[in-house]
Amino acid sequence: MTTPHSIPTSEGLAAVGGPPPPSLPPGLPAGLPEEALLSRLAGEFFALLPTGAPDAQLPFGAPPQPAQTEIALGNRAPALAPLPGTPAAAPDEAVDAAPAFGRAANPVLGVPEAHAAALPPVAPPQASSVPGAPSSPYYFLGEASAWPSQAESAGLPREDRVTARSFGLPGEAELNQLLGGIEVGRHSPVPTSTITPASGPAFYFLDPEAEQPAPAVAPSAHPPFDVNAVRRDFPILQERVNGRQLIWLDNAATTHKPQAVIDRLAYFYEHENSNIHRAAHELAARATDAYEGARSKVARFLGAASAEEIIFVRGATEGINLIAKTWGAQHVGEGDEIIVSHLEHHANIVPWQQLAAAKGAKLRVIPVDDSGQVLLDEYGKLLNARTRIVAVTQVSNALGTVVPVKEIVAMAHAAGAKALVDGAQSVSHMRVNVQDIDADFFVFSGHKVFAPTGIGAVYGKREVLEDMPPWQGGGNMIADVTFEKTIYHGPPTRFEAGTGNIADAVGLGAAIDYVERIGMENIARYEHDLLAYATHGLLTVPGIRLIGTAADKASVLSFVLNGYTTEEVGRALNEEGIAVRSGHHCAQPILRRFGVEATVRPSLAFYNTCGEVDTLVAVLQRLASGRTSPPR
Structure with missing residues (x-):
């Protein structure tokens, strides 16, 4: 033998x-x-x-298997490789998809995870340059595991950690001097010379002995972070703009999509496309399982108690409007009060203004200090027996300030009010647990977390949702209809009238899988260091004024540059292939608090690099020196 x-x-x-x-x-x-x-x-x-x-x-392992009959999607895999000795699966395992409606269990039907059982098995290769490569061309069929990286064998350098000291930028003493002279925000601009230097650094990450340390991140069981490998998962990052490779620093507006999400959408339309919940045929079962499976993934991602607490909407804006026009219309009356913060996006201001005008209620605002952080003492003074709901952002889209939402929610509950947290800018940068925050409502948009546009979610505590009336009427949200009355489903389908955005909900589930495979702790750690590096770099540019210098920030840098309008800076950066946002960022009240109408806003994601930051800083330094084109 x-x-x-x-x-x-x-x-x-x-x-x-x-x-x-x-x-x-x-x-x-x-x-x-x-x-x-x-x-x-x-x-x-x-x-x-x-x-x-x-x-x-058998001497060779498994015998040869039948040829793969499904359409291959390139056998791409998310860019992570397991370390020697690490388990094949990440600790946050995928939950089972919700059972199909009104049909017997069938392991061949439903979401791709279950449908994979019907695919012909493929014999594993005896040798591979990518150890542990998926055995199916549909690599997303197995979820929440540590996938191999295509880039591991490419010999590329790794950027597991970035530190400002590694790149020849000013030391802490020089930076503290620079920071002491930063022109902090006021209700009206003031000369820099009139500002007293701060006794300590303005950024917690510049002083290891600062009273407010860097955000703690738990040790990660995921593979080490490799930015070069991650970038290979985002095909649009190879795009060229004005003859230069795209540098995408507009992530607070929208994030790009990994190949895993793009392929998942293609798979849905090729193999599962159908309306949901209403038919006995095979594709309806698959589409229903995929859609409800995505709901379960969102629940897990947010730390919700149940998938029934997740409502699919078009995005955070629609989610806030849903809450204002259902819970708000039912519970806010004349003379009642609604509290928001000065940091809010227009989407968390306008719906409450409309409700207050319709009901005769009052809108009250939590002020912020000169760094852009909310003043909890002042907030406490606003709370009273007439407060019905407090609605605040977790991360400011204009300044990057991380708001202490857990404390704000606890204070609201102590006053007998409900609390809503806008997580549109937080879910892609930090781990969120709605039960720990104890929010009554939490909203976010999928396109901010590497998912398609036009999909988002509302979390609501089950007992709160059950007490809310429907928002829109139509199919899917009813149990029975006669001309005399209608009986509605319970949550969440009570709030999902008509045919929803099924495919993009499935795409959102794929984006969540991708983020969880990388590990939110890995993402938070890398982005924190990259933000520190970018802040150091911007402070070397003469005439720049940072807007928003709170001790706790996420990956947003907002600034103005002496001698240039924000539009001029944006155009100059675009000429070099750098995409940033310039304008008021749908947050006019907070910018006016700092005496400006618009800022330039680079915003970072985990696929950005120090090299991209260096290019941004070089263009700004050239502008500050009076040159409008690169030296020859």
Whole structure:
């Protein structure tokens, strides 16, 4: 008998009753048979084995399998490779999809995770440059596991950590001097010379002994972060703009989509496309399972108690409007009060203004200090027996300020009010647990977290949702309709009238899988260091004024540059292939608090690099020196 992984010899085949192999072609070196010959020999060998022999006893592992009959999607894999000795699966395992509506269980039907059972199995390769490569071209069929990286064997440098000290930028002493002279925000602009230097650094990440340390991140069981490998998962990052490779620093507006999400959408339309919940046919079952499976993933991602607490909407804006026009219309009356913060996006101001105007209620605003952080003492003074709801952002889209929402929610509850948290800018940068925050409502948009546009979610505590009236009427949200009355479903389908954005909900689920495979702790740690590096770099540009210098910030840098309008800076950066946002960012009240109408806003994601930041800083330094084009 042959030894494992050896080529069968004439004697070996004869031992199991088979004929000897034909002679090797003339001129072929000994020990190197042709591939066709080896394949035929292996087939003859397996055919002669007794039936039912377990694969583990075979000298080559599993016998050859039928050819893959499904359409391959390139066998791309998210850019992570397991470390030696680490388990194959990440700790945050995927939850099972919700059972199909009104049909018997069938392991072949439903979401791709279940449908994969019907695909012909593929024999694992005996040797691969990518250890542990997925056995199916639909790599997203197995979820929340540590996938191999295409870039691991490419010999590329790793950027697991970025530190400002590593790149020749000013030391802490020089930076503290620079920061002491930053022109902090006021209700009206003031000369820099009138500002007293701060006693300590303005950014917690510049002083290891600062009273407010960097945000704590738990040790991660995920593979080390490799930005070069991650970038390979985002095809648009290879796009060229004005002859230069795209540098995408507009992530607070929208994020790009990894190939895993793009392929998941293609798979849905190729294999699952159907309306949901209403038919007994196969594609309806698949689409329903995929949609409800995505709901379960959102629940897990937010730390909700149940998938029934997740409502799919177009995005955070629609989510806030839903709450204002259902819960708000039911519980806010004349003389009642609604509290928001000065940091809010227009989407968390306008719906409450409309509700207050319709009901005769009052809108009250939590002020912020000169760094852009909310003043909790002042907030406490606003709370009273007439406060009905407090609605605040978790991260400011204009300044990057991380708001202490857990404390704000607790204070609201102590006053007998409900609390809503806008997580549009937080979910892609930090781990969120709605039960820990204890928010009554939480909203976010999928396109801010690497998912498609036009999809988002509302989390609501079950008991709160059950007390809310429907928002829109139509199909899917009803249990029974007569001309005399309608009986509505319970949450969440009570709030999902009509045909929803099924495919993009599935895409949102794929984006969540991708983020969880990388690990939110890895993302938070990398982005924190990259933000520190970018802040150091911007402070070297003469005439720049940072807007928003709170001690706790996420990946947003907002600034103005002396001698230039924000539009001029944006155009100059675009000429170099750099995409940033310039304008009021749908947050006019907070910018006016700092005496400006608009800012330039670079915003970072985990696929950005120090090299991209260096290019941004170089262009700004050129502008500050009065040059409008690169030196020749």
